[in-house]
Amino acid sequence: MNNVLLEDRIYVTQPLLPELSEFNEHLKDIWDSKCLTNMGSKHNELESKLREVLKVPYVSLFNNGTIALLTAIKAMDLPYGSEVITTPFTFAATPHCISWNGLKPVFCDIEPETMTIDANKIEDLITPNTSAILGVHVYGFPCDVYKIEKIAKKYNLKVIYDAAHAFSTEIDGKGIGTFGDISMFSFHATKLFNTVEGGCLTYNNPDLVNKIYNLRNFGIRSEELVEDVGINGKLDEIRSVIGLLNLKLYSDEQEKRAIIKDYYDSKLSRIKGIKIPKMPENTTDSYQYYPIIIEEEFPISRNELYEKFKAFNIFTRKYFYPICTDYECYKNNPSVKPFDLPVVNDYKNKVLCLPYYGTLKLDELDFICGIIEDV
Ligand SMILES: Cc1ncc(COP(=O)(O)O)c(C=O)c1O
Incomplete structure (x- = not known):
């Protein structure tokens, strides 16, 4: 040896990093514009490029995957104290985001081939207090999205996916972020595609666009209008540039x-x-x-x-x-x-x-x- x-x-792993010289060129744009954050041009460009890459109708960028997931759950308007069925085979952020929303994680076993939540065991855990299923596409292996969709329809449950590990994954030619009500991707430095820290939500429902915009920005809609109890989930311009450059490399x-x-x-x-x-x-x-x-x-x-x-x-x-x-x-x-x-x-x-x-x-x-x- x-x-x-x-x-x-x-x-x-090792983080994917763009050429420093290229990064510097973009930094000059930012220095000239004096716009560092609050949905600037780099941020908006990255959001629209990600819609194509992830093959999803809507993308909302976030400053990390955890805040994105926290916001995704919040946006589902689940009854306070209700139960969310999830997997224990995931990063701490997944159940913590359920708990931080005042909801109860209920842990379901995994299935041995993909190590994702075992869709055949979900129904046994459903009670009158169940409000959602939160599956994790762990290591990029997809949850059984079709079976989960059937169960969710039958019991009127929301479906949230933690797709932190599944950047650019497709199921039957469709972006993995189009399944369920909403999905979260993490762009942490350890992820295949990174913005140093960062993440996004993807969804199909146009009604979520304004809601998520508000929740990500303190609930502030305009200068004199605060519409919701929001948080600060904004991705800044500098990290958006890392994202734009890494999109060319991933x-x-x-x-x-x-x-x-x-x-x-x-x-x-x-x-x-x-x-x-x-x-x-x-x-x-x-x-x-x-x-x-x-x-x-x-x-x-x-x-x-x-x-x-x-x-x-x-x-x-x-x-x-x-x-x-x-x-x-x-x-x-x-x-x-x-x-x-x-x-x-x-x-x-x-x-x-x-x-x-x-x-x-x-x-x-x-x-x-x-x-x-x-x-
Ligand atoms: C499965 C999973 N969910 C959520 C997260 C949290 O994402 P972030 O680190 O971007 O907050 C991670 C990892 O970083 C993860 O691996």
Whole structure:
């Protein structure tokens, strides 16, 4: 094995960054205009370009994905204290946004192929107090959007998607952000497409345009009119420029990651005890993460493999461990009994996300695969 790599730390991802010189050119426009934020021209240009990229009718930019999700839930006007069925296999922000809206997260198990909320188990959790379903397209794997839509129609529930990991993903040729009532994308630095911090909401309903505009801007409609109880969710001009420049780079990054994925797949699918989750046929990959599942037949556990990588200065991620139902704030939630959530409690100890970014070199990839092969 190549010992040089032991000195260079390898992380699970590296942020996509535009050329500094190009960034500086755009900064000059901003300096000249003296408009730094409040829905300026860079912001508006990014919003309209994202409508095309994400194949959605409406996009509202936000200063991060969490505030966007918080606002999405608020915009649904769900009865205070009502229940929202969601997944524990997600980032903390998902259930926290439900709780911050004064609603109760009810945790549903995941299904083993895509690791998304198990649509077959949702109906069992519906009560007269259920108001919405919040699914997460985890690692870019799509929730069963068609089944969820049927359930939502039957019980008159709103459907919200956390699409933080699913930038540019399409289901049956449609932008993933067109499913459900509203979807959130995160543009955090770790995401395939980033604005350093940032995010957006996508939706089909024109009635939401003004509502979300108000909620994102303190409820302020005009100089002397405050229409709603809003928050500050605005994305500024400087980060909008990063977004405009990264929009030119993300598909090239996806192509590079596709090659890395093929390489990992070819090396790792031969190894007993390593399962590689597959994207459903009708869905395009966002290339956000490369998760593998360490099964019982593998000679060492996920945690042991994680430590082994770390000893070589390779920082994989136990993404998601702990799961949300392990957190102090949710573990006493009535829906959280381990025997009610068997799949997710099994997967939390088995999933490992491997380094995945376009500039990973072939010898680094070989080294990473070599560590698993040696085990
Ligand atoms: C699934 C998921 N939801 C929500 C968020 C929150 O997004 P942000 O960091 O942009 O606030 C993240 C991650 O960052 C995430 O991974």
